[in-house]
Amino acid sequence: MTRSNLVGGEMLNWSDLHPADSRPAAGGSAAVSLLAAALKPGDTVLVAGPHATSLYVDVAAQAESIDILVRSAPDAEELAESLTHAKTQVYCGSLDRFETDETYETYDLIVALDGLERMVGPDTASLPWSAALAKLLARLTPGGRLLLGATNSFSVNKLIQPDITAALPRDEDWGRSVADAPPAGLGPLKAALRAAGLGIAGEPEKPGPRPLDPTAVHANDADNPRGDGTAAAPLARICGVYPSLVEAEVAVGNGGQVVAAEAARVVAARNGGPTLMDPYRVVMDAAAAGLLVELAPAWYVAVGVEAPVDSTSGELVEERLLAALRADDQTALRREIVAYVEWLRTAPETGSPDHVIVEGTSYRLFGEGEQGTIEGHLNRFARRALESGSRQPWPAGGDAQQLTARLASMVGITVTPAATPEVIRPLGSAEQLATVARLADELAHASARALLFQGTINGIRKSVPYRLGHAMLNPARVVRRRLKRVLRRR
Template identity: 75%
Template sequence: MTRSNLVGGEMLNWSDLHPADSRPAVSGPAAAAVLAAALRPGDTVLIAGPHGHGLYVDVVAVAESVDILVRSAPDAEELAESLGNAKTQVYCGSLDRFATDETYDLIVALDGLERVVGPDTESLPWADALAKLTDRLAPGGRLLLGATNSFSVNRMIQPDITAALPRDEDWGRAVADSSPAGLAPLTTALRAVGVEVEGSGSEREAEPAPIAAGAGVSGAGSAGELQQGRLSARIHGVYPSLVEAEVLVGDNQQLTAAAAARVVAERNSGPTLMDPYRVVMDAARAGLLVELAPAWYVVVGVEVPVEPATGELVEERLLHALRVDDQLALRREIVAYVEWLRTAPETGAPDNVIVDGTSYRLFGDASGGTVEEQLARFARRALESGARQPWPAGGSAHDLTARLASMVGITLAPETTPELIRPMGSAEQLATVARLADELAHASARAILFEGTVSGIRRSVPYRLGHAMLNPARVVRRRLKRVLRRR
């Protein structure tokens, strides 16, 4: 006896909640935050596709009624058993077989639309799947939709070696069944099904005021109201992936980028094509933090809380000074930062401290450590990122730390065994090799020029005359020295 309702297209020997050879279900703080902002007491909710168990629990705790649609039969049975109550119904099968006249206040599909169907469905274009969901929205309803980005910062960080090794879930599907490739095509596809995208990401002119978690948008004229038959939406970037939704970005402010860069770097600690942290930070500097996000959330009818844009990281100021060879600015930033370190009750490294005007505050947890240790951390990170420096390439972290420390009157002990740090990314390593080769070529050219100058001097008449005049005196002096030593 099954506890779930079979609608057709079920996958009997398959699990998206406990995958053996596929990606896991959606989870993470960003997913929970978006859901908390969208969910209201008394809502009727449809959750389509696999989501982390905690997300189901959060919805069931607040909503009036919850319908869950998953394609996996074992998953459906597990959810029916763990969440089963009078207000929860679990359906097993494909979205194209899910026939109901029910409408919902909130539809949650943060996993995207690719896993709402199984191999029994020959083709379900992405736009058609989205239309099936939006058709079930009640007036003023809210929609949370996830979509993967096929060309994101991940393509610049890691070579896609696994693409040649398809997983069990990568059966042949029509190209149109996948989410649109790129933010602009995604926006176009949304508009084609009646979802009008407002300014989002780098296009946003003004950030909305943060709202309390769990609060919704209500009243006429809200983002989710039907406007001449259309829905209004915003698009947010998700890092580091759709299924590990750690950080949500809605613009290109530096602090949001730093949070995203950290989680990306944590998951790419091995060999990389480029330094993961710098790729994300550089994308933000170029205004592409949302466009190059690994995934997106399309949010209809919800204003998601965002962190206000205040200040910037000390590390970014220091790297900018290095990048433009502004040693005066570098010295000024180092002096001000170290003065704060010496008086602050809790200290942090340059990548963990925000400067706003002349005030400093921590960005995350305090790291502790001496001034020398904080400067050494920055030196290592600068070398690992392959950042440009106004000094000869090939120096050690100790050399760079000593230069920075000297700006505040600190003298480091000599290094016994120099530790040379390679840039993390292959691209930065090649750039460093190119810079070393260029410096070596210039040094070689100067040596050749010097040798030519010396050779020319030796062939000159004044040099020869001087040499001829001084040579006899030298011979006499050497002979006198030998005679005196014998005595």
């Protein structure tokens, strides 16, 4: 027997768990990790909005009770029949019409990792993002925890892929108020959270509205009351999510190269085909500029929870090598290649430069390294450097085998040239245009040198010494040619 309860605003012929013309429900390994950090045995939990089925199962396994709110009637029926937890209630409808009991029930933990936009259907004319957030915060117990997802309208995705599908409206794209969308940008998101009575972790508290419940104090702030005697605002911790909310694989802070590389890999893996810019390099460059969180495709906001983010330190060997290439510093390039190859020759497990971290003079493997020969690891770096369109201290347009041979020669390794050189093109259109421009510049310089050389030759031929020498040597040439003819006849 179903336990689904209709609250109003439900969508009868629609599914967010099995979408035909919309994005899937929120999920991913980063979502699992964040939920595990927030969930405590005995919690009363509200899961609002569509989430991957595995997340519902994880919550039901530990929670004292779990209420689920989804807008899709088929999804509500499916969840009600599949979740056998004794204290599970499934509600179907819009957030603005959601009431659980005669009393206004509150929760220890509210999970809304999909964001706030898909908590209403077409029957709700408008529910501003800030109003939806206020409704969730009002349902928290004092000291309660909130996990919230928010999409970023201007992220690295804008620099990677042209959004050609934006002109093609989907079934889900009914008319909505602009205010219903998440704040556009990290700064406006923080401002909206402050307006809701939340503090931002790592930033000084700014004057603003008090929390909806003045007794709601974050555990870490219990010893830090306000000067006026009231409780400090609950803290919201924000981390970047890559590559999206629906498949959140990596949650990051503004960490170093290793953290950025994890995010860059998942972004590159999901952006095959033509791109505006090389996906991997876009993320790495954003991290170098301190914008890894600001330009993330989405964000997690964790209130009352220490969000688990990767804090691995060190530098990638690949980034050091690329820095030397860009600066035309062959001395630094040789030094890095020699040290890296020496480690390869003695390490029990080896990896290519994009899988090896260097800290001072020590090296260690990062992620799942690929076993192989020294030549193979250098060739992988050569290919990745050419695919990224990185500047090189040699003429443009070379193939991976040529670059591999140059690098290998620095450590005394001879590489056999390929019978048919493979031309590696940059992945992104911007890098391709930059390579074409460099080739055109090199061709123009070569043409100018050829013209200068031709002019020098013409000047020599017109000089008096050249003419005298030519006149003196010409008779000797005539005699030599005649002698050859005579000797051939004999």
